[in-house]
Amino acid sequence: MTLIDNVGMSVMVTLLKLLGSTYDSMLLAFFRSVIGLAIFMPLLAGYGWSLVRTNRPLMHVLRVGFGASSMLCGFYAVTVLPLAESTALNFTRPLFMMVLAVIFLGELVGWRRWTAATVGFLGMLIMVQPGGAEFHPAMLVSLLGSCLGCGTVVVVKKLSRTDTTASLMFSASVVTTVITAVPAYFVWKTPTLIDLPIILIMGALGTCTQFLFLRAYSLANAAVLAPIDYSRLLFAIVLGYAVFGDLPAEATLIGAAIVASATLYIVRREARLKREAATAPPAPTQEPR
Numbered sequence: 001m002t003l004i005d006n007v008g009m010s011v012m013v014t015l016l017k018l019l020g021s022t023y024d025s026m027l028l029a030f031f032r033s034v035i036g037l038a039i040f041m042p043l044l045a046g047y048g049w050s051l052v053r054t055n056r057p058l059m060h061v062l063r064v065g066f067g068a069s070s071m072l073c074g075f076y077a078v079t080v081l082p083l084a085e086s087t088a089l090n091f092t093r094p095l096f097m098m099v100l101a102v103i104f105l106g107e108l109v110g111w112r113r114w115t116a117a118t119v120g121f122l123g124m125l126i127m128v129q130p131g132g133a134e135f136h137p138a139m140l141v142s143l144l145g146s147c148l149g150c151g152t153v154v155v156v157k158k159l160s161r162t163d164t165t166a167s168l169m170f171s172a173s174v175v176t177t178v179i180t181a182v183p184a185y186f187v188w189k190t191p192t193l194i195d196l197p198i199i200l201i202m203g204a205l206g207t208c209t210q211f212l213f214l215r216a217y218s219l220a221n222a223a224v225l226a227p228i229d230y231s232r233l234l235f236a237i238v239l240g241y242a243v244f245g246d247l248p249a250e251a252t253l254i255g256a257a258i259v260a261s262a263t264l265y266i267v268r269r270e271a272r273l274k275r276e277a278a279t280a281p282p283a284p285t286q287e288p289r
Helices: 002-020 025-040 043-051 057-080 083-090 093-104 111-128 137-159 165-186 195-219 222-229 231-244 250-279
Strands: none
Touching: 002 025, 002 057, 002 083, 002 195, 002 222, 002 231, 025 057, 025 165, 025 195, 057 083, 057 137, 057 165, 083 111, 083 137, 083 231, 083 250, 093 111, 093 137, 093 250, 111 137, 111 250, 165 195, 222 231
């Protein structure tokens, strides 16, 4: 399931980059949101208004604000940067996630994971090369999108205790459509008959891959799925070269390898600690006197 998700995501960003030469990234984000909303509308027939019923509407707004901002940053980066670079920079998300989990979720992180995170950020600097000839401002936008995406995960973790996955995805589609409609209005360009099928496929793939991602992580451990997730870089390299003639820079490959190694260690370390906590005997309680 994760492998299918990675293939679909790679095809989606390839179509997005193709469309980016004609349409503004803000408009493409709106198209993606509208198509996703259209796909989820039939769910109302099955689930009814429970899809939009929640006791924490402000949390939903915060979550969608993070998600929409992350998507806008990601779409812009994909349309500007080579596929391999924009994909590799997305792998920094677990590093940001660890830091945000400490700040907002109160999770405890030991020195091993902090060391791995430091190594991962060094790999990120190798990819970005601030001040170097290969540096592009879109790289910083991509990193900002990764950080905002982690903010989405933090809020979703809190919302998932009371709200269903279907409710989270539907509310995200509704609010993201409203948010992206404003910038899309100012850069509007009516799609041609040739581009319209590509836009529809791009939007449908975006929604389907999101569902596959959530479904996969609900069924399997992150430590098992994380190594498979890095196949996206391979797909991005192949598609980037086949469609656009782009080959990743050496610094991108080296930095991506370092980031991947660091994030894999963090994910596996977290999984091991959870297993140990689950199998540990309960702490002895003191007899009342």
